[in-house]
Amino acid sequence: MSQLALFDTAGVVLPEDEYGSFVYTPEWLPPLFAEAWFEELRDTIDWQAQRRLMYDRELDVPRLTAHFELALAPPLLQDAGERLSASVGVAFNSVGLNRYRDGNDSVAPHNDHLDELEPGAPIALVSLGATRRMTLRRKGKNQPALHAELEAGSLLLMSYETQLHYTHGIPKTTEPVGERISLAFRVKGPGDERLQAIRRRQYR
Numbered sequence: 374m375s376q377l378a379l380f381d382t383a384g385v386v387l388p389e390d391e392y393g394s395f396v397y398t399p400e401w402l403p404p405l406f407a408e409a410w411f412e413e414l415r416d417t418i419d420w421q422a423q424r425r426l427m428y429d430r431e432l433d434v435p436r437l438t439a440h441f442e443l444a445l446a447p448p449l450l451q452d453a454g455e456r457l458s459a460s461v462g463v464a465f466n467s468v469g470l471n472r473y474r475d476g477n478d479s480v481a482p483h484n485d486h487l488d489e490l491e492p493g494a495p496i497a498l499v500s501l502g503a504t505r506r507m508t509l510r511r512k513g514k515n516q517p518a519l520h521a522e523l524e525a526g527s528l529l530l531m532s533y534e535t536q537l538h539y540t541h542g543i544p545k546t547t548e549p550v551g552e553r554i555s556l557a558f559r560v561k562g563p564g565d566e567r568l569q570a571i572r573r574r575q576y577r
């Protein structure tokens with residue numbers, strides 16, 4: 374089987390093992406809040422359309438983005454960060470926002486930059502707006518794709534270890550789909566020294 378549905382709507386988990394864990398909580402945020410947060414962020418954030426160098430060509434990043442240190446973020450995001458830190462027990466200090474305008478917007482399979490993250494700290498993804506499918510895949514040859522439908526108000530908690538062993542991404546879709554905003558909360562820090570050394574060697 375090449376595709377597996379990872380979570381059911383009861384909020385199930387890819388359980389903790391040596392490769393980490395994914396924990397999905399539907400309605401982490403009540404629907405009225407999820408709607409209000411979506412509208413406020415869509416209308417007030419200074420969304421950036423970025424271009425990035427890929428394979429020697431400059432391409433549009435296929436989504437709008439924004440990023441804040443939590444202490445300097447707009448009040449709604451600081452409030453979101455405080456709720457999340459209280460609910461997860463982790464002192465998040467950074468939030469990255471992604472706005473997927475339609476099915477053409479996406480994020481390619483990737484793992485987060487571990488050299489910028491506090492070792493051991495999870496990454497928390499809060500979804501607002503339209504449901505989009507996330508694809509998770511263990512690194513290595515011929516690993517099956519796992520799918521999670523990320524609904525408005527849901528929280529997906531990805532443990533630090535998953536960033537070593539899995540990629541995650543939001544593929545494009547030809548199905549008609551509304552706008553989605555995701556909030557990616559992280560604990561930014563100097564990161565793992567070993568990973569920093571590898572990165573320094575790569576960019577010399």
Ligand SMILES: O=C(O)CCC(=O)C(=O)O
Pocket residue numbers: 469471480485498507523541542543555557
């Ligand atoms: O939109 C999402 O849920 C995923 C975002 C993501 O992978 C990222 O910001 O690195």
